[in-house]
Amino acid sequence: MAALPKRITKEIERLIKDPVPGIIAEPHEDNLRYFDVVIAGPTQSPFQGGEFKLELFLPEGYPMEPPKVRFLTKIYHPNIDKLGRICLDILKDKWSPALQVRTVLLSIQALLSAPNPDDPLDNNVAQHWKDNEKDAIATATAWTQQYALPASK
Amino acid sequence: MAGNDIFDSYHYSDDMDYELSSPAYGTDSEGEPPSGDPEDEDFYDDDTNNYFTTTNPKDERRFSEVEYQVHGMDDLVRIQKTEADKVGSIFGLSLTHATMMLRSMRWNKDRFLERYTEDPERVQRAAGIADVDPEAARSLAPPVRDYFERFSAPLASAAVDNEGEKADVPDAAPGLPVDPIFIAHDDLSLEAQSKRARTELRADTLCEICFSNEPDTPLYALACGHWFCVVCYHEYLGHKVRDEGLLTRIQCPTAKCPNAVDEPSVEMLVSPRDFQRYQRLLLRSFVDDNDVMRWCPAPDCTYVVECHTPQSALTSTVPTVRCRCGHAFCFGCGGGDHQPCICALAKMWIKKCTDDSETSSWIDVHTKVCVKCRAVIEKNGGCNHMTCRKCGHEFCWVCMGSWVEHGRSYYNCNRYSEKSSQEARQFQTKSRATLKRYLHYYERYHNHELSARLDHQLYLQTEKKMLKLQQASDLSWIEVQFLRDAVDTVVQCRETLKWTYAFAFYLVRNNVTELFEDNQRDLEMATEQLSGLLESNLDPQATPSFRQKVLDKTSYVAARRQVVLEDTARGLSEDRWEFNVSLTD
Ligand SMILES: [Zn+2]
Ligand SMILES: [Zn+2]
Ligand SMILES: [Zn+2]
Ligand SMILES: [Zn+2]
Ligand SMILES: [Zn+2]
Ligand SMILES: [Zn+2]
Numbered sequence: 001m002a003a004l005p006k007r008i009t010k011e012i013e014r015l016i017k018d019p020v021p022g023i024i025a026e027p028h029e030d031n032l033r034y035f036d037v038v039i040a041g042p043t044q045s046p047f048q049g050g051e052f053k054l055e056l057f058l059p060e061g062y063p064m065e066p067p068k069v070r071f072l073t074k075i076y077h078p079n080i081d082k083l084g085r086i087c088l089d090i091l092k093d094k095w096s097p098a099l100q101v102r103t104v105l106l107s108i109q110a111l112l113s114a115p116n117p118d119d120p121l122d123n124n125v126a127q128h129w130k131d132n133e134k135d136a137i138a139t140a141t142a143w144t145q146q147y148a149l150p151a152s153k
Numbered sequence: 154m155a156g157n158d159i160f161d162s163y164h165y166s167d168d169m170d171y172e173l174s175s176p177a178y179g180t181d182s183e184g185e186p187p188s189g190d191p192e193d194e195d196f197y198d199d200d201t202n203n204y205f206t207t208t209n210p211k212d213e214r215r216f217s218e219v220e221y222q223v224h225g226m227d228d229l230v231r232i233q234k235t236e237a238d239k240v241g242s243i244f245g246l247s248l249t250h251a252t253m254m255l256r257s258m259r260w261n262k263d264r265f266l267e268r269y270t271e272d273p274e275r276v277q278r279a280a281g282i283a284d285v286d287p288e289a290a291r292s293l294a295p296p297v298r299d300y301f302e303r304f305s306a307p308l309a310s311a312a313v314d315n316e317g318e319k320a321d322v323p324d325a326a327p328g329l330p331v332d333p334i335f336i337a338h339d340d341l342s343l344e345a346q347s348k349r350a351r352t353e354l355r356a357d358t359l360c361e362i363c364f365s366n367e368p369d370t371p372l373y374a375l376a377c378g379h380w381f382c383v384v385c386y387h388e389y390l391g392h393k394v395r396d397e398g399l400l401t402r403i404q405c406p407t408a409k410c411p412n413a414v415d416e417p418s419v420e421m422l423v424s425p426r427d428f429q430r431y432q433r434l435l436l437r438s439f440v441d442d443n444d445v446m447r448w449c450p451a452p453d454c455t456y457v458v459e460c461h462t463p464q465s466a467l468t469s470t471v472p473t474v475r476c477r478c479g480h481a482f483c484f485g486c487g488g489g490d491h492q493p494c495i496c497a498l499a500k501m502w503i504k505k506c507t508d509d510s511e512t513s514s515w516i517d518v519h520t521k522v523c524v525k526c527r528a529v530i531e532k533n534g535g536c537n538h539m540t541c542r543k544c545g546h547e548f549c550w551v552c553m554g555s556w557v558e559h560g561r562s563y564y565n566c567n568r569y570s571e572k573s574s575q576e577a578r579q580f581q582t583k584s585r586a587t588l589k590r591y592l593h594y595y596e597r598y599h600n601h602e603l604s605a606r607l608d609h610q611l612y613l614q615t616e617k618k619m620l621k622l623q624q625a626s627d628l629s630w631i632e633v634q635f636l637r638d639a640v641d642t643v644v645q646c647r648e649t650l651k652w653t654y655a656f657a658f659y660l661v662r663n664n665v666t667e668l669f670e671d672n673q674r675d676l677e678m679a680t681e682q683l684s685g686l687l688e689s690n691l692d693p694q695a696t697p698s699f700r701q702k703v704l705d706k707t708s709y710v711a712a713r714r715q716v717v718l719e720d721t722a723r724g725l726s727e728d729r730w731e732f733n734v735s736l737t738d
Contacts, residue, residue: 005363006363006364007363007364010364011364064388064389065392090408094409095408096404096406096407096409097362097389097406098361098381098407098408099408103408
């Protein structure tokens with residue numbers, strides 16, 4: 001593997017030295033472009049109390065290309081589909097090389113606090129959210145209990 | 154826009170007498186080509202690929218032709234600049250800014266003028282322009298230019314392109330010192346300094362992309378003041394240009410910053426090859442956004458056709474254009490050449506043929522059984538005059554009737570006999586008759602399509618014949634080209650004939666359609682004769698007379714085609730045709 005760009009080394013250093021509250025991101029020892037991520041469900045959200053595992057990969061074109069991120073833990077969310085793919089503009093056309101792993105993870109955390117059913121990835125879940133938000137939140141809470149509790153790891 | 158003067162001064166007189174559609178000509182089915190008549194030269198000059206194909210010697214407008222221009226890439230650059238200059242001079246805008254704003258308005262000048270008069274700042278913002286003109290700013294600080302001229306050479310030659318090749322930039326003169334540049338800011342107010350695109354060496358600023366600050370790498374910022382080192386800028390812009398197929402504007406690298414990187418900045422910061430690519434992308438969107446322009450649809454062709462026939466005129470005109478590469482297409486719908494059928498009918502017809510392909514699939518177009526001896530005959534050439542190999546029976550492939558009748562003045566193949574359709578109605582349901590009527594036209598349409606495809610095989614045979622002719626006679630290679638021209642003419646006529654049948658399907662039969670059908674029949678017969686002539690065996694003894702025969706027939710066939718096109722087009726402009734479908738859906 002080609003030498004790691006200085007930028008990635010610096011990002012890793014900073015993530016370890018100065019971690020984001022509620023987020024753990026650790027690169028694999030044998031592949032520093034591949035991160036195991038755990039995001040704590042934000043308080044005041046149906047995901048509260050859950051620990052959500054994600055995988056994050058920095059492709060060869062990073063930072064000109066966005067990182068690839070996916071939820072590994074099942075989650076009931078209008079912007080996240082069954083395969084864990086995330087609908088987030090900065091991971092697609094709004095990506096900017098001035099963004100970082102840190103900003104990406106913060107944005108995902110924010111997405112858990114504020115689901116956006118108007119820009120859905122999973123139409124069924126989004127429809128549920130729009131038709132009956134209370135009921136949808138109940139389902140999300142139930143899923144969090146069922147799939148994302150630290151004990152169920 | 155270029156060519157406007159010509160459009161304006163062009164006269165459309167409807168009172169001119171068009172000689173081609175005079176009855177004497179239109180019904181002259183037996184007539185041989187009026188060769189030697191100098192008037193007929195007008196028929197054959199339509200293939201010159203010059204700008205205005207309609208300028209015939211008498212400067213008369215043909216109904217079947219529209220005015221258009223073919224542009225190469227260089228022309229487009231010039232036109233784009235002219236457009237931007239025009240609006241720029243009205244409002245005192247720089248070329249760069251006028252271009253950016255026009256582009257964000259999809260090159261709709263009227264909309265731009267309206268919006269800009271209303272709220273210039275809003276238009277500016279929508280175009281991604283920060284409030285200071287980068288051109289003006291740069292001209293205030295010539296050292297930036299100087300720096301880049303020295304700087305870009307080593308940077309670009311060190312950068313390796315996507316394809317793994319070195320960017321084609323001349324190497325910097327060896328030993329040329331790359332001095333750090335400090336810009337004299339004294340002549341600018343602090344406010345102005347903060348509002349311009351600029352390059353600086355800034356010891357205190359970290360590039361947010363590479364997280365570095367190399368002592369001799371300058372940083373660059375648009376007027377928004379988001380600083381990135383020129384190496385990262387170079388990579389960022391290059392990546393956008395190479396990987397984002399349809400981009401028309403590149404944002405400042407800072408996430409969600411509304412400013413766009415202007416063209417001069419791109420030019421300064423990327424390799425010449427990437428800049429060329431960028432310009433090509435901009436040109437593509439310029440053409441795509443422009444209602445009066447269309448790319449030639451031929452594969453790998455880079456020409457653009459400009460034509461001012463409005464969409465609203467498509468019910469009375471078929472704007473057929475021919476690109477400089479030789480490809481003819483319809484400017485109205487972008488489809489293939491479907492003259493004389495208008496776009497709406499051509500579209501309907503194609504849809505109908507696709508939808509009904511199940512129903513009509515029983516028509517076996519490739520084989521037929523000889524009516525006399527029952528031998529299975531396969532069509533292997535474009536000619537519809539068939540001779541059974543087994544019994545020698547001569548018949549017409551299309552109607553299966555005896556060829557003897559076709560060769561005489563009584564030629565009944567091209568029109569659907571109302572009498573027989575009445576008979577059919579006596580025996581069959583109405584829907585059956587409708588289907589039969591459709592199949593009548595479809596068979597003829599499809600047959601010409603099939604024949605045209607087979608005629609392409611004729612090209613190969615013709616190539617061989619041309620060689621043979623050349624060896625057997627004292628004709629030069631140029632002189633044997635007449636064979637190729639003849640095949641071209643046959644293929645072109647079959648294309649036209651195809652669409653006359655689609656057109657006829659939607660035509661309400663009345664006394665004005667008689668002439669149309671006569672013209673169609675004449676063209677069909679002449680085309681079959683030429684096609685047959687080309688398939689006949691070559692007698693080396695009779696080469697000169699054969700050549701003359703083919704030449705005459707080719708001229709005649711081309712003239713017949715013009716008659717059909719001209720008459721239908723004139724009919725459209727006069728609203729002479731009555732259609733059995735509505736054109737407005
Ligand atoms: Zn940098
Ligand atoms: Zn910016
Ligand atoms: Zn072309
Ligand atoms: Zn068309
Ligand atoms: Zn036979
Ligand atoms: Zn026939």
